[in-house]
Amino acid sequence: MENIMVVPTTPIEGQQPGTSGLRKKTAEFMQPHFLNNFTQATFKAVGGLTGKILVLGGDGRYFNDKAAQIILKMAAANGLSRLIVGQDVLLSTPAASNLIRQRKADGGIILSASHNPGGPEEDFGMKYNMANGGPATESVTDRILEETRTINFYQIVEAPDLDLSKLGIQQLGQMIAEVVDPVRDYHSLMETLFDFDAIRDLLASGFSITVDAMHAVTGPYAKAILEKDLGAPTGSVLNAVPLSDFGKGHPDPNPVWAKELMGIMFADDAPDFGAAMDGDGDRNMILGRSTYVTPSDSLAVLVANAHFAPGYKGGLAGVARSMPTSRAADRVAEKLGIDAFETPTGWKFFGNLLDAGKVTLCGEESAGTGSDHVREKDGLWAILLWLNILAVRKQPVAQIMEEHWAEYGRNFYSRHDYEGVDAARAKEMISALSGSLDSLPGTKIEGLVIQAADDFSYSDPVDQSVSPNQGVRIMFEGGARIVFRLSGTGTVGATLRVYLERYEDSPELLQQDPQVALAPIIRAAEKIAQIQKYTGRDAPDVKT
Numbered sequence: 192m193e194n195i196m197v198v199p200t201t202p203i204e205g206q207q208p209g210t211s212g213l214r215k216k217t218a219e220f221m222q223p224h225f226l227n228n229f230t231q232a233t234f235k236a237v238g239g240l241t242g243k244i245l246v247l248g249g250d251g252r253y254f255n256d257k258a259a260q261i262i263l264k265m266a267a268a269n270g271l272s273r274l275i276v277g278q279d280v281l282l283s284t285p286a287a288s289n290l291i292r293q294r295k296a297d298g299g300i301i302l303s304a305s306h307n308p309g310g311p312e313e314d315f316g317m318k319y320n321m322a323n324g325g326p327a328t329e330s331v332t333d334r335i336l337e338e339t340r341t342i343n344f345y346q347i348v349e350a351p352d353l354d355l356s357k358l359g360i361q362q363l364g365q366m367i368a369e370v371v372d373p374v375r376d377y378h379s380l381m382e383t384l385f386d387f388d389a390i391r392d393l394l395a396s397g398f399s400i401t402v403d404a405m406h407a408v409t410g411p412y413a414k415a416i417l418e419k420d421l422g423a424p425t426g427s428v429l430n431a432v433p434l435s436d437f438g439k440g441h442p443d444p445n446p447v448w449a450k451e452l453m454g455i456m457f458a459d460d461a462p463d464f465g466a467a468m469d470g471d472g473d474r475n476m477i478l479g480r481s482t483y484v485t486p487s488d489s490l491a492v493l494v495a496n497a498h499f500a501p502g503y504k505g506g507l508a509g510v511a512r513s514m515p516t517s518r519a520a521d522r523v524a525e526k527l528g529i530d531a532f533e534t535p536t537g538w539k540f541f542g543n544l545l546d547a548g549k550v551t552l553c554g555e556e557s558a559g560t561g562s563d564h565v566r567e568k569d570g571l572w573a574i575l576l577w578l579n580i581l582a583v584r585k586q587p588v589a590q591i592m593e594e595h596w597a598e599y600g601r602n603f604y605s606r607h608d609y610e611g612v613d614a615a616r617a618k619e620m621i622s623a624l625s626g627s628l629d630s631l632p633g634t635k636i637e638g639l640v641i642q643a644a645d646d647f648s649y650s651d652p653v654d655q656s657v658s659p660n661q662g663v664r665i666m667f668e669g670g671a672r673i674v675f676r677l678s679g680t681g682t683v684g685a686t687l688r689v690y691l692e693r694y695e696d697s698p699e700l701l702q703q704d705p706q707v708a709l710a711p712i713i714r715a716a717e718k719i720a721q722i723q724k725y726t727g728r729d730a731p732d733v734k735t
């Protein structure tokens with residue numbers, strides 16, 4: 192019989208979950224008691240584990256294996272009845288969400304810092320998902336934080352490590368640990384949503400694809416589904432073996448970090464379709480031959496065309512997007528006569544709308560799209576939906592975009608990130624902005640007149656909970672918009688995100704470069720917020 196140890200501990204600073212879970216430098220996570228404290232606080236915050244079922248997996252990054260052994264021994268000591276673990280601790284975030292739902296688990300733990308780099312010098316993260324398969328709501332993360340502040344002991348069994356490379360059942364004290372194939376159930380779910388035969392025919396006709404798994408968790412999923420099942424030639428999936436340091440890159444699917452893929456897609460012999468996914472497999476970037484599809488536009492195109500896939504042939508209940516996401520999807524929703532919701536940044540805010548059946552598709556400007564099939568954004572799902580649409584429409588990606596803009600007009604869009612800036616100064620900038628909101632309407636800047644300015648506050652239409660201070664919005668006459676917000680996923684200093692948007696519907700102006708089309712808005716952002724003064728930077732680090 193394994194020995195349950197009760198280990199005395201004291202609270203550790205800095206255990207506040209951000210936009211999606213707790214993210215820290217790996218070394219911080221590996222310091223004595225850090226992971227243990229946060230894990231015990233989480234177990235307490237969800238009302239204990241006695242008799243419950245949990246799912247556990249991660250994105251394959253450094254320390255996942257050791258963290259998993261600690262968590263499973265603590266779960267056993269806390270009375271968990273069954274732990275369902277992905278083989279080798281691998282589970283993409285959407286696959287974990289699916290397993291929680293399929294197996295009617297009480298929740299799950301995902302070990303990932305998503306698109307942040309991995310390794311001993313880089314980042315680690317842990318997030319808790321609830322019984323609906325979605326990220327912990329704010330009330331739960333608030334409770335976790337409270338527990339971390341008063342914690343004085345944690346429980347763990349003394350036992351040898353389990354072999355998590357071996358499929359099947361093992362016993363740890365009273366707890367059953369079930370090691371499962373991370374891909375199988377997710378693969379079956381995708382078959383219920385998409386016309387696999389149509390995609391198979393498309394790929395057999397010579398339509399070429401390159402999908403970049405960025406050395407992260409989606410390699411095994413993309414290999415099994417796109418290559419083995421759908422018949423894409425071997426090698427269509429790049430960087431398909433998950434590595435603990437992601438090959439030293441940032442597994443972030445944007446034009447800056449997925450440079451190799453951008454080179455392939457903009458070469459003379461580019462494939463017809465390209466895509467990349469992030470560390471934990473919930474984000475996606477979509478490309479056509481010499482074509483980059485902005486995430487906000489991708490959401491709009493998916494809303495307009497989802498009915499071509501069997502899983503959505505009955506139409507959509509509604510669509511939701513995070514506030515900073517461009518309003519391109521709203522235009523499609525309006526035409527379809529369905530509801531469009533605007534939520535704060537972070538997938539947890541879509542959960543209630545999805546559970547209540549108010550929306551079918553959701554998306555964020557940060558390369559996240561998903562639907563009610565799980566309660567997370569889902570990179571491979573987005574790729575398959577695009578492929579299903581391309582199989583039916585039989586047009587190049589570039590033409591689909593042109594036709595979309597011709598029909599709805601174009602929301603020119605870009606996000607400018609200032610990374611690792613001084614946190615105190617960044618906060619000062621946001622408070623200065625919030626303090627000046629009342630004086631802004633009517634002001635003319637760079638030829639643009641400010642119509643309204645506020646700090647976004649969200650009231651959940653389902654449970655009426657209110658989430659204030661979700662980003663400063665400056666709305667201009669004519670529909671242009673700037674949003675300023677601080678990231679909740681960084682691990683060093685602060686990251687300032689400036690979201691820029693302008694609508695255009697003159698046919699001859701639809702093909703401009705977004706940075707050119709947005710130039711006056713970009714200059715207005717500097718004038719309104721004095722970014723240079725507060726950050727000491729004269730240009731953003733990343734433009735997406």
Ligand code: VG1
Nearest residue numbers: 210211305537538555557678679680
């Ligand atoms: C970022 C994105 C946000 C996304 C979040 C988690 O948050 O902006 O849209 O939901 O990452 O995505 P922030 O607070 O840094 O802006 V993931 O792929 O890390 O789970």
Ligand code: CO
Nearest residue numbers: 305469471473
């Ligand atoms: Co992610």
